[in-house]
Amino acid sequence: MAEGRPDLVVGVDLGGTKILARAVEPKTGTANDRVKMKTPAGPAAVLDALVTTITQVDGWSDAAAVGIGVPGLVQRGGIVARCPNIEGWDHPVPVADELTERLGRPVIVANDVNCGVVAEHRLGSGRGFTSLLAVFVGTGVGGGVIVNDHLAEGDRGMVGEIGHLTVEPGGRPCGCGGRGHLESYAGRAGIEGEARRRAEAGGPELLVELAGGGPIKSRHLATALAKGDPTTLELLAEAADALALTIGNVATLLDLPRVVLGGGVVDKLGDPFLDEIRQSRRFGGFGPDIVELVSAERLDDAGAIGAALLAAERVGALVEA
Numbered sequence: 001m002a003e004g005r006p007d008l009v010v011g012v013d014l015g016g017t018k019i020l021a022r023a024v025e026p027k028t029g030t031a032n033d034r035v036k037m038k039t040p041a042g043p044a045a046v047l048d049a050l051v052t053t054i055t056q057v058d059g060w061s062d063a064a065a066v067g068i069g070v071p072g073l074v075q076r077g078g079i080v081a082r083c084p085n086i087e088g089w090d091h092p093v094p095v096a097d098e099l100t101e102r103l104g105r106p107v108i109v110a111n112d113v114n115c116g117v118v119a120e121h122r123l124g125s126g127r128g129f130t131s132l133l134a135v136f137v138g139t140g141v142g143g144g145v146i147v148n149d150h151l152a153e154g155d156r157g158m159v160g161e162i163g164h165l166t167v168e169p170g171g172r173p174c175g176c177g178g179r180g181h182l183e184s185y186a187g188r189a190g191i192e193g194e195a196r197r198r199a200e201a202g203g204p205e206l207l208v209e210l211a212g213g214g215p216i217k218s219r220h221l222a223t224a225l226a227k228g229d230p231t232t233l234e235l236l237a238e239a240a241d242a243l244a245l246t247i248g249n250v251a252t253l254l255d256l257p258r259v260v261l262g263g264g265v266v267d268k269l270g271d272p273f274l275d276e277i278r279q280s281r282r283f284g285g286f287g288p289d290i291v292e293l294v295s296a297e298r299l300d301d302a303g304a305i306g307a308a309l310l311a312a313e314r315v316g317a318l319v320e321a
């Protein structure tokens, strides 16, 4: 296997629509060359496209390692069990082994949300904290956990799946098939589902009207909130309560002094939403006094850079001065 330069790692963000690769200096997290490609359908074509993208990155042949963030469930050894956003990826594929073989250097594969958490920990709002929870509230709710400066993953890749913690046994249906999970109360899709159910049952329809024929987006939530729409106020209060319950519980369990929140919903609703979470009467565990809630830094290309930093750490490349 190629030796490579310890000061250069390629980081890749595999998305449902595009593949993005960056050349990253692990010591500083500085990203250089940037290569983009469309994501094809099916795992075999995706692996080919990954090789093509990576080998176009300036200096890649000197890279000590490659890190790849994927939008799916990653099991120990870099096996990607499934990627719901990539057509035809419904069975386990040993991505790390196959690409290590084809690229001739270590390839580390992790969940894309976890890569974002690593970037936030090293370069963003989590800097200086040895343990950290990051929660991203978007269409769904994803998260990641850093313990003693290392990303926690678990054999089955489930560490950080905060969106599927139960906040209301037997409650709203969740996209995973379960019920009453955080994501079905705080995620944009969960809020949308409830807003549409209420509108169909004859309730106020502002959110549905604002969305026109399309999905109810985070900006529609912000607009309806600014107008004082009672349904929106209620749904967002429920979202804040669900987040407060889970974040408080996790912060207590793992002794976390800081939790970073990001994602489309948090970005659009801003500090007032964080305040609502802090002030929720359902805040879990030892309550809001033990944990500080802060916004994520919204780093550019966080997924690709985080994947590179994680790969550097795993292969022992130069990560600190």
Ligand SMILES: [Zn+2]
Binding pocket: 163, 164, 174, 175, 176, 177, 178, 179, 181, 183
């Ligand atoms: Zn769920």
